[in-house]
Amino acid sequence: MTNLKDIQQNIVDEFSVFEDWIDRYNYLIELGNELPSIDPRYHTTEYLINGCQSKVWLHADLVDGKMVYQADSDAIIVKGIVALLVKVLNGHTPAEILENELTFIDAIGLSQNLSPTRSNGLLAMVKKMRLYAMAYQARELKNKDHE
Template sequence: MSINEIQDAIVEEFSVFDDWMDRYQQLIEYGKDLPPIDERKRTEQYLIQGCQSKVWLDAELRDGKIYFTADSDAIITKGIVALLIKVLSGRTPDEILNAELYFIDKIGLKENLSPTRSNGLVAMVKQMRMYALAFKAKAE
C-alpha cells in the first residue's frame, strides 16, 4: 500500500466516529498496539524536543527503507506516534520527505489537540523527516 492509501484508510476508519471522545479512544487503541521501544532507547538522546510528554523515537535503515520505533509516557501521544509510524515506517527516505501528511487534518487531529500536543505532533513529524534526511545523506 502507498502512503496515501494508508492515510485514506485511516481517514475512513476515523470518519465513523462523530464524537471526539471516540476518536481519542481509537488513538489510545493505536498506542496500545505499538510495539515497545528497546529499553536502551528510552534515553535523552532519543527524546523528541518540543513534546510536552516524553516521546522516544528511533529509526533504522534496512534495505533502503526506514523503520521507526517509538514510545511515549502519555497514552494519546503514544497513539499519535503510532499513527505516524503506520503511515511512514517501511518507506524510503524520499517517500518520507515527499509525503504530504493530509490525514492529520482530515481526521481533525490538529484542531482537536491542545496547542502543546499539536506542537508535539509537528515535532514528531519533523524528527521523522530528520531521520529520513540523515539516512538519505548517508546513502549518497
C-alpha cells in the same frame, strides 16, 4: 506495500466512522497499547523529543532501504498518535517519506483539535521523523558516490 497517499486515506476513512472525540481517543488508546515497545537502548534522554508536554522517544533505522521507526510515549493518547505516524511511515523509503506531505493529521482533525502547545509536540514529532529520513537519504547518496 501501498503508497503513502493510500495509507493516509485509509486512516482518514477509519476515523470518519467515529461519531465523537471520545471514540477517536478510545481508538488512539488502542493503537497506543498495540505499538511495539521501543528498544530499551533508545528509551533514554538522548532520544527524547522536545516540545511535548508528555515525553516522546523516537528512533529510526534503515532496513533494506526502508525506514523502520520505533517510538514510545509516557502518555497513552500521545502514544496512539505516535503509533499512527509509525503505521503510516514504516516500510517506506526515505525519498517517499520526504516527497509526501502528511495530510492525514489535518484530515482527521488531530492538529486543529489540539491546542498550539500540543500540536507543537506533534509537529516536533513529524519533523524529527522527516529528519531521520533525510539523514538516511543523505547517507545512502554518499554511499552510492563511493561505490
